[in-house]
Amino acid sequence: MARLLPAATCGTMLAALWIAFMVVPTEREMGIVQRIFYFHVSAFWAAYLGFFIVAGASARYLWTGSRAADRLAEAAAEIGILFCTVGLIMGSLWAKPIWGVWFTWDPRLTMTVILWSIYTSYIMLRAFGGEDDAVRRWAAVLGLIGVLDIPIIMVSVRLLRGIHPAVITQKEGGSGLVDPWMRIGLAVSSVAILLLAAWLIRLRAQSARLTEEVSVLRQEALARGGAA
């Protein structure tokens, strides 16, 4: 199953590119820039996939102490942040010609930036903490607290609306997707990006396992008095 991931990713990705750029009609009001939407939305689904995997794997690590779960959490956090960043950049590219600004504090954007900060701090904690079980437990606690924060962030950012002057009320995708090919394009590109994310998470977790093995081997070599 996992061996099929690269091939499946490449296949659906090519299909997604072909549909988004060759098949789907150009959106009437936004023009060509609307085509970024298919990958922009998919990127955030991949980011959420990553963040929820962090929470699930963190819970499993605290419960069972499984090192594989810890590596999965670390991998999913990094890949989640990667897609969150890419999604934000793609969103800015779309927002500048359509909204006239690169960024605005509308509820959904605010929420995304907060999530980005939470999981960046997760990566910082792992980077600065060191390499022992305590750090793994702290990271797992943060992974769980982060996902508990998501619904509260969602509710709280909605409070901001209506109090601040809403510069932009138009929602991406709200008016579009009139053509059936637009919906197919979104579905195919979502599958492609989610497969890509799954593949990357797998690769990253494998590389974390190799890093751990190397560090164990090095310690053994040092203990034997050999050169590391």
Add this chain to the structure above:
Amino acid sequence: MHAALAILRKDLDIEWRTREGVSTVFVLAVMLLVVFAVAHDLPPDEAPALAPPVLWATFVLTGLLGVQRGFLLERENDCLAGLLTAPVDPASIYAGKLAANVVVLGAMQAVVVPLVGLFLHVDMVPALPGLVVVLLLGNVGFSALATLFAAVAVRTRAREVMLPLLLLPLVVPLLIGAVVATRTILADGLGAARDGLTVLAAFDVVFVVAGWLLFTYVVRD
């Protein structure tokens, strides 16, 4: 419960004898207020609009230091290790530390809030009951996460920056709820601020319970 109360009393005793934490936090809060007021430089009639954000930004920034200090004290002479070897449930340690932080930050709020009113020309007296509710809810929610992550941060290498790094993104929803609720309470009274207070209450419940359950994983060796 008994152990939590003992830890609360111990922390407050230490604080009362030295008064270092409270006094540094007070002075820092006053200075931050001055910085915010000067940096914004608003005409007197527009200044009240600034009160809720300045109040809560000051609270969060000074609160970070106040809570961190409580755990740095435990680090000296390995007090935390002593606490953990005592036959005390880690959840009780969390409860005691949380209560101590709420008391210290509450004392800080009692000084900061009147000063915000003074500097930014807000008459806070009519809205006082509502303000007490929002200040307490904000304090408990902030302390719930700060207590949990201060125990993490003091044991990492980059401990001075680690607590703000971990805590600030997580408390943004609390900050939003508190600022919106405070603004509404000052303008329209307690009844109108239901949405903001609901967010704060949900934040408090979720993270007090989560902290209470997860603290054992943070301090276990």
